Amino acid sequence: MRIALAGLATSHPYTDARTLARHAELVVWEPDGERLRRFTEEHPEARVAGSLGEALDGGPDGVVLTVPNPRVPEALAAVLETGAACFVNKPAAATREQLDRLDRLPIHDRVMSGSVLRFAPAFAGWAADPAGVLSVRATVRHDVGLWATGYNAWQDNPSEGGGTLVTMGARGGAAGGAARPGRAAGGRRGRRPALRDAPVGGHRGHGAAVGERRDGRGGGRRRERRGVVRRHRPPARRGRARGDRGR
Known part of the structure; x- marks a missing residue:
């Protein structure tokens, strides 16, 4: 199984990767060099992609999308073209304009977003x-x-x-x-x-x-x-x- 971590804009994908690395091959893309360095130091086995398109090449089994909110609609549109399951780290939209842009996308039932706290074993x-x-x-x-x-x-x-x-x-x-x-x-x-x-x-x-x-x-x-x-x-x-x- 191959999982693409598309963006490292918050702390969440670093935490997500610690769990995913036990079950899948990781591909990571992040334009900020310092954030990418921190990630690869912890996960040296992860394959580094030079662009979002490269991270999605070949069709990953799943995508964890974590980019600044204004960039989510454009990035998610690219992910949707692959048909892969996608988790958008919260919040997927922070303004009405961002939400309107998301509403215009052909979002399928394998896309979800939210706080992972609701899946914590003690709470679930x-x-x-x-x-x-x-x-x-x-x-x-x-x-x-x-x-x-x-x-x-x-x-x-x-x-x-x-x-x-x-x-x-x-x-x-x-x-x-x-x-x-x-x-x-x-x-x-x-x-x-x-x-x-x-x-x-x-x-x-x-x-x-x-x-x-x-x-x-x-x-x-x-x-x-x-x-x-x-x-x-x-x-x-x-x-x-x-x-x-x-x-």
Whole structure:
């Protein structure tokens, strides 16, 4: 099996390669010489490609695509031509314009993206009866020391990498989305979690995803917040409802 690591724009493909190297031959492409040097020092057996096209020559069995967000649509278009399975390291799009460009591509069902945290054994093996789950909250914390040095400044630029809410909040959103009520077999689908309490400034911190759903008792709703479950009832209506005039 041959896997192409197309781009080393973040730390993720370095981690991915440690697992993939036990199962496949690696081909790597990265235009930045320093990033490529770090990779080949750890994986001297990997074949180095001089371009993305060269990395895709011969049709790899799979591709791990990790390029800066503005370059994802163009790079993914080239990968799609091979028909290979592709994992796009998150986030695949950080702006509406980037997402619109992705939507115009003929993306097939062997392409996926997201945070790998949802596949961590400790998390993937967790299970709960969806009938007893009222909400889901996922909190993600991340060391910020590396970015304090100016590493990958494009990730903190909202017009390029989306900024903190997208790059860090996506982790909590992925975890909350995977575990939200109704996802288990036979369970009812609940509301999608909304990102809340995630920092929006230029410094990375943690992202939080909170899911809510109506509990079906008297129109009330339960909300989990900082470990406390409280019951909330909708406010009383003011005035007459539409259609009640003249009664």
